[in-house]
Amino acid sequence: xxxxxxxxxxxxxxxxxxxxxxxxxxxxxxxxxxxxxxxxxxxxxxxxxxxxxxxxxxxxxxxxxxxxxxxxxxxx
Numbered sequence: 001x002x003x004x005x006x007x008x009x010x011x012x013x014x015x016x017x018x019x020x021x022x023x024x025x026x027x028x029x030x031x032x033x034x035x036x037x038x039x040x041x042x043x044x045x046x047x048x049x050x051x052x053x054x055x056x057x058x059x060x061x062x063x064x065x066x067x068x069x070x071x072x073x074x075x076x
Contacts, residue, residue: 004047005039009057014039017064034071041067 017038021031045063046055 002043002047003052004050004055005043005060007056007060010039010043010060013042013057013060013064038064038067038071041070 014035018031018035021035022028026034039060042060042063043055045066046059049055049063050059
């Protein structure tokens with residue numbers, strides 16, 4: 001992660017990722033660690049695209065699909 005995540009609503013995005021993973025059947029601890037990593041990756045992606053000061057929560061949301069792809073590739 002980076003300072004792109006220090007925006008209003010970023011924690012809500014993290015909570016949503018976590019809830020989604022638990023809803024898909026992951027154990028809570030595994031879901032929490034995966035959610036934090038995916039959230040951090042999404043922040044890094046948004047930060048690279050928009051700079052560290054300007055991303056909003058919606059920009060982090062827009063980067064989740066790329067972050068999940070990166071996470072899944074690293075887990076193989």
